[in-house]
Amino acid sequence: MLKMIISGCNGAMGRTVARLAAADAGIEVVAGFDLSAVKTDSFPVYADPMEFGGQADVAVDFSNPSALEGLLRYCAAKKRPLVLCTTGHSAEQLSAIREVSVKIPVFRSGNMSVGINLTADLVRRACAFLGDGFDVEIVERHHRRKVDAPSGTALMLADAAKSALPYDAGYVFERQSVRQPRGKTEIGISSVRGGTIVGEHEVIFAGLDEVIEIKHTAYSRDVFAVGAVRAAKFLAAVKKPGMYDMSDLLNF
């Protein structure tokens, strides 16, 4: 039985993971971490991770970058593998995550769905094939509650494009303040927020008189939660400290 902690357990994704975990005979959610430590029927919830003294095999985090410090402190002290799904971490936080991964296994992905990870692979291939003949632009759309922009997934897709382009691409997040034609080595990233859109990512390759679009649409949060549960099982079994991502789980 996999003993799981859910960080951000009261949120949209935390509740989705808890629902999937409850339906999985191989998982027991032993604790939740969240800002409001309201006890649920199924597991206790702690505002400070260090207050939880029980055993656990893995922690899955869908919360907020502000939760990171306490979560890393807890996971490092208790040697808990950590699946980090929260997006919007700063450069300093990303280096703190890498530091902790010397002590514990850390799985991090801005998008836990199988579909987006295939999309990233397709983007890499398209960039390698198209070279510098096409301009790359990314458009992401999310629900009105989302606080970080651009999305973690848009950055993942931009990194995938950058890794395969023949030039050193720079990311451009807004065009309003710049009055000049688009640069040859830019990857533009645009964010749309509204309603209840679960998550849409479109990578546009715009060339001379032709445009190619690779698009992924998530219709439910379950696609992310399923991936997070798979990652949790994988990470608890790995045991070896280090950084892991979906390429370790899927065969990309």
Ligand SMILES: NC(=O)C1=CN([C@@H]2O[C@H](COP(=O)(O)OP(=O)(O)OC[C@H]3O[C@@H](n4cnc5c(N)ncnc54)[C@H](OP(=O)(O)O)[C@@H]3O)[C@@H](O)[C@H]2O)C=CC1
């Ligand atoms: N990698 C992936 O595949 C995916 C990643 N995400 C990411 O997961 C994160 C959560 O998304 P979502 O569930 O929609 O967001 P929600 O706002 O619905 O849930 C976040 C939860 O975390 C809580 N929280 C906020 N700050 C802290 C803190 N410092 N310590 C503990 N808990 C805290 C919130 O409490 P309160 O409401 O009181 O602020 C809330 O209950 C986001 O960063 C999002 O981008 C989302 C989907 C997929």
Ligand SMILES: O=C(O)C1=N[C@H](C(=O)O)C[C@H](O)C1
């Ligand atoms: O906040 C969300 O909802 C999502 N966040 C992730 C991101 O920032 O890319 C993944 C998914 O698109 C949903």
